[in-house]
Every structure is written in structure tokens, then in C-alpha cells.
Amino acid sequence: MNKVKIALLGFGNVGSGVWKILSSNEEEITERAGYKVEVAKILVRDLNKNRGAEVPKNLFTTNPDEIFEDDDIKIIVEVMGGMEPAKDYMERAIKSKKHVVTANKLAIATIGDDLLNMADEEGVALRYEASVAGGIPIIHGIEECLTANKIKEIVGIINGTTNYILTKMYLENMSFNDALKEAQEKGYAEADPTSDVEGYDPLYKLRILTSLAFGERVDVNSIYREGISNIEAIDVEYAKEFGYVIKLLAIVKDVDDVLELRVHPTMIPARHPLANVNDSFNAVLIKGNAVGDLMFYGRGAGDLPTGSAVVGDVISILRNNMDLNKVVDKPNRVSKKKVNNIxxxxxxxxxxxxxxxxxxxxxxxxxxxxxxxxxxxxxxxxxxxxxxxxxxxxxxxxxxxxxxxxxxxxxxxxxxxxxxxxxxxxxxxxx
Amino acid sequence: MNKVKIALLGFGNVGSGVWKILSSNEEEITERAGYKVEVAKILVRDLNKNRGAEVPKNLFTTNPDEIFEDDDIKIIVEVMGGMEPAKDYMERAIKSKKHVVTANKLAIATIGDDLLNMADEEGVALRYEASVAGGIPIIHGIEECLTANKIKEIVGIINGTTNYILTKMYLENMSFNDALKEAQEKGYAEADPTSDVEGYDPLYKLRILTSLAFGERVDVNSIYREGISNIEAIDVEYAKEFGYVIKLLAIVKDVDDVLELRVHPTMIPARHPLANVNDSFNAVLIKGNAVGDLMFYGRGAGDLPTGSAVVGDVISILRNNMDLNKVVDKPNRVSKKKVNNIxxxxxxxxxxxxxxxxxxxxxxxxxxxxxxxxxxxxxxxxxxxxxxxxxxxxxxxxxxxxxxxxxxxxxxxxxxxxxxxxxxxxxxxxx
CATH class of the missing domain: 3.30.70.260 (ACT domain)
Structure with missing residues (x-):
């Protein structure tokens, strides 16, 4: 069995999930990838931090050169998040002819097209399944499974934090503030919850899905965005009275070849397939002109679900003998659509x-x-x-x-x- | 742009769906496949049957030799269904070094492993996304997206006819017979509804999913099967009283490395993600040890949804330059599990x-x-x-x-x- 070396950039929640999956499912992964996958290096900021007993100490390094200058390392798994230095590292990886797997929605939403072009030129793959909706294979679904379709619409619950809050408000009649507090206590929401609660996180993800489904490079800042902090308990009560549920939806529609994009709290009928998506679950509903309505539902975050998508991408690159960059990873660039004003x-x-x-x-x-x-x-x-x-x-x-x-x-x-x-x-x- | 010729075997519901999709989405399909896809021949039993104006008459033939002996035809799309002559034609196609895309659940469930091995030997691809759950990319999902997981359980509503009947019984308090009659009138159920109503159809599909997810070749006849014809309106009423919904589920579970397979009507809690899957919709819930709960929901039948899966398979073969057979299309054969007695x-x-x-x-x-x-x-x-x-x-x-x-x-x-x-x-x- 061939062996392949990979390196992790970052070892937080997702990074440790990747490590756990590679260990616990080693036999299956080796069989399916056609390679034994070995984590050769893990880039971290602090060597002294306790990482749990099971990772050998000698894998950790604070020096990126040890990774980028090692020709035996074929795949870089970027799970540090944020713009810099993640962007710089991914560029360095691609220029060193290393394949890149990333979970970084911010980088993919804003500079993903440039990275993909660079990867194309260098003949390596850039994969980012984990960047949208965690463990749900929505990127792969659009890119590989719905290829026979003109996609007409994507409507998604793609932020777990706000869905958790809205679920608590709906099912337990909590106020927004109480629900947010509980989400923070349970680790679903950050101390500064702005990115989730004000809809920036789903905005980035919507930008990624739009690029894939419609081939359109929309400026993130031009997308209409509204968060859920204005939703009051009384609005939830009225929603119930009208037979609705309130969800934070990310929407892109092709209306007569004009794209309409928006992220905002939305009332949907209680029998809508997205209405029953509760707690921190994510779901994405896609309308294709052949397939009709298709929904993917699952865990949008967490170490193992997100790790599942990351490791799936690694396996996919290996399965194709690290030579798949010719055809996949390219957004659908058929039709240049206009983008609608809100x-x-x-x-x-x-x-x-x-x-x-x-x-x-x-x-x-x-x-x-x-x-x-x-x-x-x-x-x-x-x-x-x-x-x-x-x-x-x-x-x-x-x-x-x-x-x-x-x-x-x-x-x-x-x-x-x-x-x-x-x-x-x-x-x-x-x- | 390269052109590639394909042939359809059969031109019923699914075949005409494939034709419609290839016509209406031609530009997108050409871009994504990297080839212009041309239907060169369509095998039918009766040349005189009216096929609608838009298909050129000269494409139809009753002579299979015209297809199998034409070296320019690279992909055979088998959408005739049933065991013979579909099996014979698929074998002939593979031996003529043609790739095969099929929607045939019966053939794949019973002789799929042999066909896959034969395709392997001949260096061609055999794809069958459309054989389970119509437009829902569940085969691809298991085979390509969840590769980082040990799959623990698959629970599916994978028969639209029975789901339509059970939905009518649940939401409109219909009797089984009235609901069946309505399903027949609307074309959801056949004149002889045995295959759907008694659970044979989901049995074949469960066999296919099991082979993919667990690498296990289970004898279809050994799987516990029970249909829905015994469900009475009064049972539905009691189910409601207990907070349950009745669904015909196809279930395979890995219980401590022993597989448990069964198809039977099942009461599930009203808040279960499968409980809200209504009418003729299908849904498949997969538990992976990394991804957790993942659900795919969509149209399990119909010309365009099933055609979407068929054409998606054709595109996938073309995208990979018709040379992907080395790694995909192989069920996961890692762990040989025992199969549980009911x-x-x-x-x-x-x-x-x-x-x-x-x-x-x-x-x-x-x-x-x-x-x-x-x-x-x-x-x-x-x-x-x-x-x-x-x-x-x-x-x-x-x-x-x-x-x-x-x-x-x-x-x-x-x-x-x-x-x-x-x-x-x-x-x-x-x-």
C-alpha cells in the first residue's frame, strides 16, 4: 500500500476532528483512498499547549517552512480559519505544487476564484467541501451530482448558531437574548456573536454556493444581509398564529436569468421542508430544472462533521491519483447572470x-x-x-x-x- | 468541442426524461461534461409508437446490433428496466467496451456485483445513481462524499407509491384501499401494485445501498420484508394518539459489526426528520460515525428527476475522460459483516x-x-x-x-x- 504524507495547518476544533477521524477510521480510509494517509506535520502557534495525549509531540511545529519545503508532503489541510496567514499559506502550498483542502469560508468566499485559478495553473486540486454547511456534502452535490440541471434556486439554513437561537425562541418561547445566552453557554455561539447573529457567516457561504451553482462572482458586500437580533418573541408568536416558522435563510434565485441574493430572517410555512430543521442543524434546499426539489440536511458544524468533509476531500484527491484538477474544482461558468438589486x-x-x-x-x-x-x-x-x-x-x-x-x-x-x-x-x- | 455518441435502450418515462434534459440543458451539459452529448440511437420494441414530435424518427431502431456494433457509441444508457433483455444488453455493452449507465434497480440489486466486476475487467464504468431514490444523489453520496465515515445506519423512505398512500392515510384519514385507488388514478401506483405495496421495490434498493455502504452482498430473499397493505385507518389514528407517523422504512443497521436489514411499516415520532417526508417524496437518513445524521430528500421517481440522475452519471463518466473506472464504482469492501436474523x-x-x-x-x-x-x-x-x-x-x-x-x-x-x-x-x- 502506498503511503502519502499530509500536513495540517491549525489544530483547533476541526483539526482535532480530522485527526480523530484519520485514527478511528484508518482502515476504511486507506481502502477507499488507495493510500495510507499519514499526518506528517501540524502547524500550531503554541507548542506548549496541551493537545491531548494521542498526538505525538514531534508532529507539532511552529515553522511553516518545515511543511512547505518538504516535498514528501503532498496535501495541505488548512483548518486554521480567518484570512491571514491562511491565505498566504494556501498560496504557498499551491505554488509548492501541493494539493489544498480547506474549511475556510471567508477565504473561499472572498478570494476563492483566484485560489482556484492558481491551483489550475499549478496543476493541483483545491477542495473546500467543509467551508459550507459542515458535514453536508453540498459543494460536491452541486458540483458533481446535479450537473444535468439548470439550478433555479438555493435556499439554505446554513448557520447553526442562529438556527439554534430561533429554535429555542420557537419551541420554548424564549426571548432572543435568553436564547443567545444559552447558545453561548453551550458553545454554539461565540462571546462576540456578531458574525453569526448578524448574518455575515451565512453570507460568505451563500457567496460560495452562488459561485458554484451559477458561475457568478458576486461581491459579498453587495448581497442584502439582515440578521436575527431584531426578532422578538412577539414576532415568533404571530408567526405561529399565521402558521409560519421563522428561519434565517440564505437565498439565491435565478429569476429570468437575473440572480437575486439575500440573507434575512424569513417566515416559512410550518409544512415547508426547512421548517422542521431545528437546533444547530443545517439544511439546503436546491431546485433544479430536472431534479425538482432536493434537500440536504445534517450537521453544519462540529469537529467530526466538519472533519468528515475535510477528510472526504483528502480521500477524493487521493482516489483520483492526485490528478483530478483538470475537470473538477471548477465552478460552473456557463451563464453570466445579472445580479438583482434587492x-x-x-x-x-x-x-x-x-x-x-x-x-x-x-x-x-x-x-x-x-x-x-x-x-x-x-x-x-x-x-x-x-x-x-x-x-x-x-x-x-x-x-x-x-x-x-x-x-x-x-x-x-x-x-x-x-x-x-x-x-x-x-x-x-x-x- | 469533442462530440460523444450515446445510445438509449428504452424510451419510456425515464428515457424520454433523459432526452428532454439533454435537449433543454444542452449548453450546461456540454460545458460540464467537456463533450457535446449526442443521442445516436434509441432501441425500442415498436417503431410505430408515437414518441412525440421532437425526436427524429431515424434515431429509433429495433435492432440492438446497430448499437452494440457501432464503435462510435461510447456510452449505453439502459432505461428499459426489468431483468431480461436488460441484463443481456448491459453485458454486451460492457464486453463491447462501452460504458453503461442504468436506472435498473432489479438488475443492480441481484446481479450488480457481477456486472461491476465485468466492467472492471473490461476497463469501463458502470453507473447506477438512478436505481435508488430517483433524483436523490444517494449512491454518489455514499460512494464519494461519506468516504471518511464508518456508516452505522441507513434508514430510508425509498418507495414513493407507498409514501403517497401513507401520507393520504395520515393527513386525510383515507383508508388504505381509497388511498391506493387515488395513487393508481394519479399514476403513482401500477395496476398491479404488489411490487410497491408489498415492499419488494424498496427491498431491491436497500440491497443496493447495503452493498455500497457496508460492502456486503446480502441475498435479497433473506431480507425481512413486510408491506403496508395491513395498515388500517385505525392504526393510523392510534399512531397519531401516541405522537407517531407511520412510514414504510427500509433499514440497515450495523449493530456491533452485525448487519440488521428490514423493510416494514414503522411508527416514528412526529418530530423525526423522516416524519415530515410526504406524498411521493423520498428521503434517506444516513448515520456516519464522523458526519453524524445526514439526510437527503427529494423526488424518488418521475421522468425528469430520474433523468437528472442518469444524465449526471453520463456527465460524470465524460468529465473523467471516460477513464475513471479504476477507482470509483467499487463498493466499499472493507469489512465483511455478519447479517442478523430478524x-x-x-x-x-x-x-x-x-x-x-x-x-x-x-x-x-x-x-x-x-x-x-x-x-x-x-x-x-x-x-x-x-x-x-x-x-x-x-x-x-x-x-x-x-x-x-x-x-x-x-x-x-x-x-x-x-x-x-x-x-x-x-x-x-x-x-
Whole structure:
């Protein structure tokens, strides 16, 4: 049996998951890869940190040269995350003719195309299955399995932290703050939860999926993004009343050859396949023009699930005798699509307002909506007889531009104290 | 751009789906495959049958020699189904050094290993993604994406017809016969529905998944199989009362290196990820020791979804320059597992009995259960005060052998008129 040496850059959560999988599933991996996989070096910042007894001390190094200058090391597994020095190391690896497997969503979302081109030129593979949705083989699914399809839409729950929080809010009626606190205590959310809670993390992942499915290099900063920190317990209650569940969705749709991308909290019907995706689970629903609706569901994070994707990529490179770069790893570059401005996105809306309990306020608001081509699907009024009451609307489909214009005008009404919240509603799924 | 000629064997539902996809997605497919794919011949039984206007008449032939003796035809797409002449044609194709893509679950489940070995020897690829769960890339998922895992369990809803019937029974309180009739009217069930309704179809598919995931060549006839024709509306009602949904599951579990295979109607908790898979949708839940729980959900049948899998296989062969047979298409042959007898399977049970409404009958039955190591989780009695009442039990986990022994003894009780139904309950999922 041939042996192949690989090196890990970083030994945090994912790195130790990779190590554990390579140890515990050694026999299967050797059989499937056609090579015995040996971790020859592990780059870390601190040699003195306790890494658990089972990793030989002599594998750790703080000197990257020991890895990049060792011609016997054929595959670099980048699991340190962040932009620098990960970017620099991946470039160095590719230029040293080493294959690269990475779990780095930030790097792939922002400079992935350049890295892929560089890998192409050097004749090595760059694989990044673990960068989106952890253990779920969504990259491979789009790249290798759905090749017969024009992809029309991808809708994903691709951030476990926010899904955990929203699940707690939905099933246990927790407030956002309490749910966030519990997520932090359980290690699902970071001390500074901004990247997850404000939707940056799913934004990067959406950028990666879009590039793969549509061949479009979208500027991450141009994608509409809204987090979940404005979702209140009362919105969750109203969602239930309307038969909806609130999820943070990352959406890309091909609407008549124009791409529409957005990340925002969304109300979806309780029978939607994504509605039942709970806790820290991830799921991605893909619509292809041949396959129809296809959903992948699983663990979007964690040492072993993410390690599963990383080691799967390593095996895939080895299986193909480290010579697969000719055809795979290339995003689908067939059709250059235009990217839609959020104003042109068409969806339904949930609007929660606080208004004076006076006659005519409902008529005033619906007149504004009607004038802007927004038609109302249902209205709930709560708190009859008090000075201020809550008025909740769900609209039919309309353009975001129409809605924003309506909201500006509604705000100006003297009978409207406040627009408390606006949440988009996606009803599209015909399951 | 290189051109490659392929031939279709059969032009029914799937064959015409393949044709439609090749036409409508031609640009994408050419880009991704690296070849322009041209259907050169289509083998049919009847040249005079109307095939729709868009297929040129001169492509159809009734003479297989025109296909097998044409060296320009590189890939054979077998979409005729059934054992003969499909088996003969596939063997002929392989021996003529043509790659084969098939949607034939019967052939792959029963002689797939021989065909794969033959393809290996001849240096061609044999692909069969479409043979299990239509458009869902489950074969590829196991073979290419989960390679870092020891697979511990596969649980699938892999028959759309029975899932449609069970959905109607559950959501619309239909009887089995009414639901079957509707399925037949809508084209989901055949005039003779035996293969679906009695669980033969999912049995073949389970055999294919088992071979892939565990490398085990299980005799199809040795797998425990039970259909859904015994499920009555009243059982569905009781299932609801206990918080369960009834699904026809195909199950293979690795229990301490012994494989347990079974196909039977199963009660699962309403929050189980498979519980919400409705209508003719399929879904497969895989447990890997690294990835954890992973689910694939989508359309298990239909011209375009199945065609999506077939064309995906064609593209995959072309992408790899028709030279990938060395490493893929091989089932995982690492560990030779023993196969469990159904008596040793461990699960929970729902038992519906009709008993005389006399004191002591509950004690008599529970005494028998207790003696056989079956402990009761819950009991419902309905119809107090009549001569006969219904007594429904749900048990804790026990071995099938214990349960069968108990049922034999319970049947003999003079106070028991009838054991109406026994349905297994799988509670295992911790989502």
C-alpha cells in the first residue's frame, strides 16, 4: 500500500476532528483512498499547549517552512480559519505544487476564484467541501451530482448558531437574548456573536454556493444581509398564529436569468421542508430544472462533521491519483447572470405596527399599501380598547421597492406610532 | 468541442426524461461534461409508437446490433428496466467496451456485483445513481462524499407509491384501499401494485445501498420484508394518539459489526426528520460515525428527476475522460459483516388486539409480555362496556424473537379474540 504524507495547518476544533477521524477510521480510509494517509506535520502557534495525549509531540511545529519545503508532503489541510496567514499559506502550498483542502469560508468566499485559478495553473486540486454547511456534502452535490440541471434556486439554513437561537425562541418561547445566552453557554455561539447573529457567516457561504451553482462572482458586500437580533418573541408568536416558522435563510434565485441574493430572517410555512430543521442543524434546499426539489440536511458544524468533509476531500484527491484538477474544482461558468438589486426582489411581508386605536387607521395604512401595489393577505389586531394597539399585516407577493416605499409613507401617518418589525415571508414551496 | 455518441435502450418515462434534459440543458451539459452529448440511437420494441414530435424518427431502431456494433457509441444508457433483455444488453455493452449507465434497480440489486466486476475487467464504468431514490444523489453520496465515515445506519423512505398512500392515510384519514385507488388514478401506483405495496421495490434498493455502504452482498430473499397493505385507518389514528407517523422504512443497521436489514411499516415520532417526508417524496437518513445524521430528500421517481440522475452519471463518466473506472464504482469492501436474523433485531412494537371486556385480560397479556422480557411503555383501551374492546400496547425496546414468542402465547388466551396488527416503532433518532 502506498503511503502519502499530509500536513495540517491549525489544530483547533476541526483539526482535532480530522485527526480523530484519520485514527478511528484508518482502515476504511486507506481502502477507499488507495493510500495510507499519514499526518506528517501540524502547524500550531503554541507548542506548549496541551493537545491531548494521542498526538505525538514531534508532529507539532511552529515553522511553516518545515511543511512547505518538504516535498514528501503532498496535501495541505488548512483548518486554521480567518484570512491571514491562511491565505498566504494556501498560496504557498499551491505554488509548492501541493494539493489544498480547506474549511475556510471567508477565504473561499472572498478570494476563492483566484485560489482556484492558481491551483489550475499549478496543476493541483483545491477542495473546500467543509467551508459550507459542515458535514453536508453540498459543494460536491452541486458540483458533481446535479450537473444535468439548470439550478433555479438555493435556499439554505446554513448557520447553526442562529438556527439554534430561533429554535429555542420557537419551541420554548424564549426571548432572543435568553436564547443567545444559552447558545453561548453551550458553545454554539461565540462571546462576540456578531458574525453569526448578524448574518455575515451565512453570507460568505451563500457567496460560495452562488459561485458554484451559477458561475457568478458576486461581491459579498453587495448581497442584502439582515440578521436575527431584531426578532422578538412577539414576532415568533404571530408567526405561529399565521402558521409560519421563522428561519434565517440564505437565498439565491435565478429569476429570468437575473440572480437575486439575500440573507434575512424569513417566515416559512410550518409544512415547508426547512421548517422542521431545528437546533444547530443545517439544511439546503436546491431546485433544479430536472431534479425538482432536493434537500440536504445534517450537521453544519462540529469537529467530526466538519472533519468528515475535510477528510472526504483528502480521500477524493487521493482516489483520483492526485490528478483530478483538470475537470473538477471548477465552478460552473456557463451563464453570466445579472445580479438583482434587492428593490426588485419579490416576496411577501409580515409587518408589525403599533398604532393609535382610532377609527380609520386600518384604512389609512391599507390605502398606502394599495397605492404602492401591495395587497394584504391577512390582518390581525391585538389589544382593543387601549390607547395603542398592535396591527399585524401579512401581504401577498410584492416587490421590495414597493414595500419600502409603503413603509416610508406609513411611518409618516400621525396615527402610526411605530413600525415594530418587518419580516419577509417565503411561501413558494409546493411540496 | 469533442462530440460523444450515446445510445438509449428504452424510451419510456425515464428515457424520454433523459432526452428532454439533454435537449433543454444542452449548453450546461456540454460545458460540464467537456463533450457535446449526442443521442445516436434509441432501441425500442415498436417503431410505430408515437414518441412525440421532437425526436427524429431515424434515431429509433429495433435492432440492438446497430448499437452494440457501432464503435462510435461510447456510452449505453439502459432505461428499459426489468431483468431480461436488460441484463443481456448491459453485458454486451460492457464486453463491447462501452460504458453503461442504468436506472435498473432489479438488475443492480441481484446481479450488480457481477456486472461491476465485468466492467472492471473490461476497463469501463458502470453507473447506477438512478436505481435508488430517483433524483436523490444517494449512491454518489455514499460512494464519494461519506468516504471518511464508518456508516452505522441507513434508514430510508425509498418507495414513493407507498409514501403517497401513507401520507393520504395520515393527513386525510383515507383508508388504505381509497388511498391506493387515488395513487393508481394519479399514476403513482401500477395496476398491479404488489411490487410497491408489498415492499419488494424498496427491498431491491436497500440491497443496493447495503452493498455500497457496508460492502456486503446480502441475498435479497433473506431480507425481512413486510408491506403496508395491513395498515388500517385505525392504526393510523392510534399512531397519531401516541405522537407517531407511520412510514414504510427500509433499514440497515450495523449493530456491533452485525448487519440488521428490514423493510416494514414503522411508527416514528412526529418530530423525526423522516416524519415530515410526504406524498411521493423520498428521503434517506444516513448515520456516519464522523458526519453524524445526514439526510437527503427529494423526488424518488418521475421522468425528469430520474433523468437528472442518469444524465449526471453520463456527465460524470465524460468529465473523467471516460477513464475513471479504476477507482470509483467499487463498493466499499472493507469489512465483511455478519447479517442478523430478524429474531435478533431490537425495536419497539405497537400491538393492537381485540379482547373480551373481562377483568384480568390486561394482567394476562402483560404477564406473558413480562415473562418474555417485553416491557410495556403505554396501553390504550377503547370501547369500554362492549363485549369486545380494543387494547393497544406500545412496548419498550425488545428483541423480535421475544415479541414473536409473546404473540404466539397471547393468541392462545381465551380472552383474546384477535391480534389485529403489529407495527414496529423506531424511536432511536435524537435530533
Amino acid at each position: 428593490e426588485n426582489a419579490e416576496t411577501q411581508y409580515y409587518i408589525r405596527t403599533t398604532v393609535k386605536d382610532v377609527p380609520g387607521v386600518l384604512a389609512e395604512i391599507t390605502t398606502i399599501l394599495g397605492k404602492n401595489n401591495v395587497s394584504v393577505l391577512s390582518v390581525i389586531q391585538k389589544g382593543k380598547g387601549q390607547e395603542y394597539v398592535t396591527l399585524v399585516f401579512v401581504t401577498h407577493k410584492t416587490f421590495e421597492g414597493n414595500m419600502m416605499k409603503s413603509l416610508e409613507e406609513i411611518k409618516e401617518l400621525s396615527s402610526v406610532q411605530k413600525i415594530d418589525n418587518v419580516i419577509r415571508v417565503e411561501n413558494g414551496y409546493k411540496g | 429474531e435478533n433485531a431490537e425495536t419497539q412494537y405497537y400491538i393492537r388486539t381485540t379482547v373480551k371486556d373481562v377483568p384480568g385480560v390486561l394482567a394476562e397479556i402483560t404477564t406473558i409480555l413480562g415473562k418474555n422480557n417485553v416491557s410495556v411503555l403505554s396501553v390504550i383501551q377503547k370501547g369500554k362496556g362492549q363485549e369486545y374492546v380494543t387494547l393497544v400496547f406500545v412496548t419498550h425496546k425488545t428483541f423480535e424473537g421475544n415479541m414473536m414468542k409473546s404473540l404466539e402465547e397471547i393468541k392462545e388466551l381465551s380472552s383474546v379474540q384477535k391480534i389485529d396488527n403489529v407495527i414496529r416503532v423506531e424511536n432511536g433518532y435524537k435530533g
